[in-house]
Amino acid sequence: MxxxxxxxxxxxxxxxxxxxxxxxxxxxxxxxxxxxxxxxxxxxxxxxxxxxxxxxxxxxxxxxxxxxxxxxxxxxxxxxxxxxxxxxxxxxxxxxxxxxxxxxxxxxxxxxxxxxxxxxxxxxxxxxxxxxxxxxxxxxxxxxxxxxxxxxxxxxxxxxxxxxxxxxxxxxxxxxxxxxxxxxxxxxxxxxxxxxxxxxxxxxxxxxxxxxxxxxxxxAVDDRPVALPGGGALWTVPGGPGADPAAVAAALADPREAAASPVGLGPADVRDGFGLWLALTEPGAGRLLADPGGELPAGLGAGSAVPVLVTPPDAAAPGLAAAVPGPRARVPAPQPGGEPGRGPAGGEVRVFGPGGAELGRRLHRALDAWAAAGAPGGPDWALTVVPDGVPAPAAGAVTVRTPHARLLLEPQARGSSTTSGISRSVRFW
Ligand SMILES: C[S@@+](CC[C@H](N)C(=O)[O-])C[C@H]1O[C@@H](n2cnc3c(N)ncnc32)[C@H](O)[C@@H]1O
The missing domain is CATH 3.40.50.150 (Vaccinia Virus protein VP39)
Structure with a gap:
């Protein structure tokens, strides 16, 4: 050979x-x-x-x-x-x-x-x-x-x-x-x-x-993330312009408090788990991305991305709330009580700026709702694609419009997908 x-x-x-x-x-x-x-x-x-x-x-x-x-x-x-x-x-x-x-x-x-x-x-x-x-x-x-x-x-x-x-x-x-x-x-x-x-x-x-x-x-769709003033991070809101990058940077310069997340979060959870959930359920939710090879700003961690809520550009009290993975993060089992022998759940909700506290409460509610739905990851959603001109069957929980179709997305409990035995997440290209 x-x-x-x-x-x-x-x-x-x-x-x-x-x-x-x-x-x-x-x-x-x-x-x-x-x-x-x-x-x-x-x-x-x-x-x-x-x-x-x-x-x-x-x-x-x-x-x-x-x-x-x-x-x-x-x-x-x-x-x-x-x-x-x-x-x-x-x-x-x-x-x-x-x-x-x-x-x-x-x-x-x-x-x-x-x-x-x-x-x-x-x-x-x-x-x-x-x-x-x-x-x-x-x-x-x-x-x-x-x-x-x-x-x-x-x-x-x-x-x-x-x-x-x-x-x-x-x-x-x-x-x-x-x-x-x-x-x-x-x-x-x-x-x-x-x-x-x-x-x-x-x-x-x-x-x-x-x-x-x-x-x-x-x-091709150009939705490249924009750099925050001063560098160190990129900011993106899928499907929309979102908050002004200068307002995001200003909020991050005003850290207020941190609270334990009501549910454990690992790096994959903030990307296609809770990150996708928040993007689907909170219009205007965004993601802060680390510069390639860099860290997230404002002590938000070494991960590559965190999901955030930001006040609208015209808000009187600007603010930002971020869901940050924890060092020993585990997502509790969907069943009440979880599995015995698991490590402590990690993850925090960090808030910034005078408007951050209210956003932090909203982020907590979203985390609770994600956990109650079985903490679905990207592979756990059921997706129905209705091409334009085709009548929609019963509407899904969330509808995303594309130029030629409607995407109907229904969360399923984590691990319930038919081919859950195979790799759930692979890297690139
Ligand atoms: C990840 S590579 C594909 C890898 C490939 N299947 C292989 O086995 O090597 C993506 C390819 O999509 C091509 N591509 C990009 N836009 C395209 C388009 N609109 N129509 C057809 N091909 C496209 C790129 O030129 C590129 O070669």
């Missing part, structure tokens, strides 16, 4: 051991397709580490990558591919995921993959040829239009983040087909596997936390 074969075997063994790979079909594809041939400029050790590898950057920001193997495995399991299926991938990148997909659907199936960037389409073609993968249909174009030539598809998968469910994807999906996409939901990104029903509505089979490069072209 050569060094690269050994490295690939070790990667796949790890993905099986951690439950990222669960099916024989996905395991076979990972063992058979040599990732290093899709990353000819990377050292084999890099190609077989469980990391995303950027292959193109603009202004230092990655615009294409070979996605993290863990995430690719999780998404292939979410897709549940079968031999003979017709699959459309949007985001060809290096071509690696298209090669894995082609291996699973086999010679009787068909894989079409689209990238917006002609250079990447060319290089993906070279990589597929080097790996001996034939039959993948490579197209250059904007993925928001899908690829009508090969439709209908049993599966449509985006390996690039989207803020919307575009009509072409629904129109090109076969009856009962599955759309899988990294979908932006109020500041979180969820890998959403959605099954198309006979009523034209898409319902989630499974959700996972993810963090993909966002779409380029007309589907």
């Amino acid at each position: 050569s060094d690269v074969d050994r490295a690939r075997a070790a990667l796949v063994d790890g993905l099986v051991a951690t439950g990222r790979i669960r099916s024989a079909a996905v395991e076979d594809a990972f063992r058979a397709v040599p990732r290093h041939l899709f990353l000819p400029d990377a050292a084999p050790a890099t190609a077989y580490a469980d990391d995303a590898v950027a292959v193109q950057r603009v202004g230092g920001v990655p615009t294409s990558s070979a996605s993290q193997p863990s995430m690719v495995a999780v998404m292939l399991e979410q897709l549940d591919l079968r031999p003979g299926q017709r699959v459309l991938e949007i985001g060809a990148g290096t071509g690696w995921n298209a090669a894995l997909t082609a291996r699973i659907v086999g010679a009787s199936g068909q894989v079409t993959t689209v990238d917006i960037d002609p250079h990447l389409v060319d290089s993906a073609g070279r990589h597929l040829a080097a790996a001996g993968v034939t039959g993948v249909r490579l197209r250059c174009g904007d993925g928001v239009a899908g690829e009508p030539d090969g439709a209908p598809y049993d599966r449509i998968v985006l390996t690039v983040g989207s803020d919307d469910v575009w009509p072409a994807w629904v129109a090109q999906l076969a009856p009962g087909g599955r759309l899988l996409l990294p979908l932006a939901v109020r500041g979180s990104q969820l890998s959403a596997a959605l099954d198309l029903g006979p009523d034209g509505v898409l319902r989630s089979h499974s959700l996972r936390s993810c963090g993909f490069i966002r779409m380029r072209g007309p589907g």
